[in-house]
Amino acid sequence: AQSVTQPDIHITVSEGASLELRCNYSYGATPYLFWYVQSPGQGLQLLLKYFSGDTLVQGIKGFEAEFKRSQSSFNLRKPSVHWSDAAEYFCAVGEKAGTALIFGKGTTLSVSS
Amino acid sequence: DAGVIQSPRHEVTEMGQEVTLRCKPISGHDYLFWYRQTMMRGLELLIYFNNNVPIDDSGMPEDRFSAKMPNASFSTLKIQPSEPRDSAVYFCASRVTGTGFQGYTFGSGTRLTVV
Numbered sequence: 001a002q003s004v005t006q007p008d009i010h011i012t013v014s015e016g017a018s019l020e021l022r023c024n025y026s027y028g029a030t031p032y033l034f035w036y037v038q039s040p041g042q043g044l045q046l047l048l049k050y051f052s053g054d055t056l057v058q059g060i061k062g063f064e065a066e067f068k069r070s071q072s073s074f075n076l077r078k079p080s081v082h083w084s085d086a087a088e089y090f091c092a093v094g095e096k097a098g099t100a101l102i103f104g105k106g107t108t109l110s111v112s113s
Numbered sequence: 114d115a116g117v118i119q120s121p122r123h124e125v126t127e128m129g130q131e132v133t134l135r136c137k138p139i140s141g142h143d144y145l146f147w148y149r150q151t152m153m154r155g156l157e158l159l160i161y162f163n164n165n166v167p168i169d170d171s172g173m174p175e176d177r178f179s180a181k182m183p184n185a186s187f188s189t190l191k192i193q194p195s196e197p198r199d200s201a202v203y204f205c206a207s208r209v210t211g212t213g214f215q216g217y218t219f220g221s222g223t224r225l226t227v228v
Binding site for chain 1: 161204206220
């Protein structure tokens, strides 16, 4: 069965500092991988996705993520965090032939000034 | 495009009462998903539909929960009777075949509080 682990429940980063949010997945075949962001009281917005090809993918708002098959990881990065990036971030995995996404429990990002 | 519309945004009810959450997917989308978000369990898939037919309801926690999709533009998630542990944010999402996961759009959620 698919599963997603986000080891960090809460991270605090200083504004302007770099960010890396961790995500590990469990899936037998090549997964479809996603990062979503949720602002308070809002739904989930897609940041980026990986299906195949280049293992470094670029997303919206300056985010990027790298797929590492050997580590079963899909970590999210941003070189310089802005206060507006404070939100909850979810990693998700989907089956190639399936239709439903399985989410990790999320990482809450706080940005300090 | 109005996006996925959920109602109500907030619901407070007493234990034992029936609760009905509503979702209007994006027009033309043929998949609809219901998720529940809690602090302890994160985002859990409850059930999803394809062309109004339930495909996988293995995530529905128990018989008190039921979901229907009478037509392509409307779905309901019902809890009867409600219990305090059902308090959570319930999200609906939709997508259209052929877009893979690229067209997965979430509603703003319904925050349910059972007292």
